[in-house]
Amino acid sequence: MLDVSSYAAGQWIAPGAGARTIASAITGDVIAHAGNDALDVQAMLSYARDTGGPALRKMTFHDRARMLKALAGYLNDGKQALYDLSYDTGATLSDHRIDVDGGIGTMMVFAAKGRREMPDAHVYLDGPPEQLGRGGQFFGRHICTPLQGVAVHINAFNFPVWGMLEKLAPTLLAGVPAIVKPATATCYVTEACVRMMLDSGLLPKGALQLVTGGLGDMLDHLDCQDAVAFTGSADTALKLRGNPRLMQNSVRFASEQDSLNASVLGPDATPGTPEFDLFVKEVQREMTAKAGQKCTAIRRIMVPNALIEPVIAAISERLGKIAIGDPRLESTGMGALVSASQKRDVLEKAATIGAEAERVFGNPDDFAVEGADRDKGAFLPPMLFHCADPDSAVRVHDTEAFGPVSTIMPYRDLPHAVQLLNKGKGSLVASVITNDGNVAREITLGAAAFHGRLYFNNRASMKEATGHGAPLPHMVHGGPGRAGGGEELGGIRGVMHYMQRTAVQGSPDILTAIGQQWVPGATEISDRAHPFTRTFDQLDLGETFNSPARTVTLDDIETFAHFTGDTFYAHMDDEAARANPFFPGRVAHGYLLLSFAAGLFVQPDPGPVLANTGLDNLRFMEPVAAGDSIKVRLSVKHKTPRNDDYGEVRWHVTLTNQNDKPVAEYELLTMNAY
Structure with a gap:
């Protein structure tokens, strides 16, 4: 039994009143408990604002970038312990690498970008100076400085390491302390990662705190210098976003939430082409990686009408080769969902989708599980549905079964494909597999406004491309509408979420002194x-x-x-x-x-x-x-x-x-x- 502690105001706090139990996704047995309703949230906020913030802001961007690089190296040396813990989340070794290695890699990218793209200074210059006076002695310039509050990160269960580090890296690079609140179901992995970072001695006091369990009334005490970044369901995001204190104080709120991501098979990608095989491979991978519990997973599959049957057959054949079982086994291709409650939720959502689509692969009542008890663990097979009439369907475009579930649907022509894509009402990502630049352009013009990322892949890029479902730290991760309207990552763009952009005006000498960059006309x-x-x-x-x-x-x-x-x-x-x-x-x-x-x-x-x-x-x-x-x-x-x-x-x-x-x-x- 693991006691999953919180780290608050410089102290580790063991589970206490209000603690919640956590079960293994593989066996269903209780393996941990976490949470303590007695956490002093005011003390935590003060510790971050009064101790962590000043210490971080005293460092330059380059100092903080070097700190991130050292932290990433420290985590990399100890990542096997995180792998070992992560199996009980239902994840395979391949899934761990997405989570743990992906998080460490993200931190390394921000460290590198901080050294290359930001100054060894305390002020970030956002664009060149603007001459505002005719005589050359009155200028204006936009600068960015760290918020003087705390960032509260509320993360989802599916990526207990990457989900934390992808928010933490730009926050610390900006010079802002963080309070991390992981989802309870997998918080024991996050806690281990936080312990490693604190044990490294690389972080200033107050730079990082951890809440396992509930946040209590922490959001009710935030002000204009604080920020909230949330990943999870649209319902929870709406509840958090509507907090009166957040609205009253204009607290920054970034949300990454539900998304009906789609993949389109280009009309040129017929059977026998490299693009057809690539498409089938991408769909199978996105349905089964992390048991489909990815915010970027493919939920809707759009295929030219004439190719529906060949695509169903090809995807089903690949899915049929995936061994489901104990994720510790080398032969396992897909592990369990994170919990029994998550399994129930996916089955309910699959039934909703099933009212408008026919299940053509995967029977949740009859499938084999290797090395584990199918009924005690949170196992499900990948389930593929076929919606023959996507125009009249409603629920296939608004219901996200957060598991190994996807729906294939036909399109008549490219305008119709674009129309179906946009029925998601805002998505994190859509992929298009095509070797035709005109196809890519038409879909971009029609669908980019509804998507945070468009991923194109074909025979030219397939050996280097990272995959439909892989958010990269260099590019923005988020999406409009249903997806939350936020933008995370994106290189230095992600750092800006935790900084204030200010217009400064004055003489060239004044602007030179502020920005530590000489302005023409200065002395x-x-x-x-x-x-x-x-x-x-x-x-x-x-x-x-x-x-x-x-x-x-x-x-x-x-x-x-x-x-x-x-x-x-x-x-x-x-x-x-x-x-x-x-x-x-x-x-x-x-x-x-x-x-x-x-x-x-x-x-x-x-x-x-x-x-x-x-x-x-x-x-x-x-x-x-x-x-x-x-x-x-x-x-x-x-x-x-x-x-x-x-x-x-x-x-x-x-x-x-x-x-x-x-x-x-x-x-x-x-x-x-x-």
Whole structure:
């Protein structure tokens, strides 16, 4: 018997009053109890806000990204213990890998994105500065800073590790502490994962707390600096979203809920094509992985009318090869549902679907289970239904049996397929298996507004594609309407849910000080040695080098043209160039100007500058003709540490002509030693 504890205000609290029992999905035997109605939610919130929040906000984005990477590595080293616990949830080893390895991998992605896409600073800059005054001394800019409250994460039973880590990673990267509330049925796996993270010593005090059992009245004490992220049923989401305190204080609420996800077989994907076989494989996998208990699982299968029978036969054949049984057995292809109550719910929903569709595979009253008692465990077979008239059907489009249940239905043409897709009233994902780009485009234009993700796969991508049901941390996970209207993951987009976007306005110097990125017009430091002779640490924002002028000659233009092979008429034919509305006659190549610019600002001796790694945001503003001169202003715009040996310096480069008019502008990237 496991005592599944909560971690509240720095203490582990054992189950107590109001504790709930948890049964094994395999045997039906009680294996744990969890919950304590006496948790002091006010103390938990204060511990997060007053201890965890300040500690996290003191760290930079890069500090927090390094923390996530270390946490992920620590969990990876101990993941076998999480595997061993997870079998009693009914999941197979393959299912564990989706949950545990997927969660760890998600944390690693956010760690990497935090280092690559966010600054080593405390303020995230959302877009470039906007010049608001004519004289160049009044600017505006959008910035993002961490909320100064707590994130309450309410998670579903099906992914006790991934479901927690996919919310926790962007929350901690933003600099916000979290209180995690897993579903009771599988909370013993979540508790083990939380213990590992706390034991690692990598998290600041107050950064992570855990509630096993009920939240009590915690939501009644949240304010405008807090956030709630929920995964579960639409009914529960509606109840939570309607909390008067959440509405009164405009508490951020993100929901990922019921979804009638669908998969469409393109009209080109006929039997014998790679796409047909791929489609059948994807449907079978999504019906049986985690025993169909996935928010992204395929619930509706849409097939050209002429292919209904071949598809039913092919899917049924693959489903018939799946061994159902004790998930510890290597031969088991599908384990049990999470609980007896979940099994009952799926059977009730399947009966509702059965009123509009015929069951063509899977009899819940007659199927074999290997290595376990079918009646004591929460086992069901995969069940495939056929709805011959999806236009008049209602329940097949609004009833989600959260288990190994899916319904196949015919479509006449692509507009009809789109119409059926959108009958889901908002879904997390729809997949389309096709090798025809026009099919993909038509479905995208018709159905994208109803879906959070569209997944296309065919012979070209099938070896690399991750699958219909795999939300990736790089892409948003959520959907409109019935699916909840939220967006999780999505790289840095997911981090923004836990930050406040603020418009700041002021002089270039003020904006430079706030964002730690030099804004044109701010104070320049030009009385020092050449900046290329100074180490990363020695350089200051706004440190500027002004070059002497160089005259561009006709011989320069012709030599560059013949040397590079770029003999475009604007550089070689004066009459043709004058006929062009952009040029006064023959002009210098833009890349010639960049080359000359480098020659004007580069310090040639060995020094701290290790490499030029590229340039961004290049634009040419004014043509340069023979006889014109150019000079360069090179300013330190931003600095980002990369490792123990060097950091990246972003330079703002402006080329001006003899009349001080800008002719080109860009950002130069160099790696500089410390």
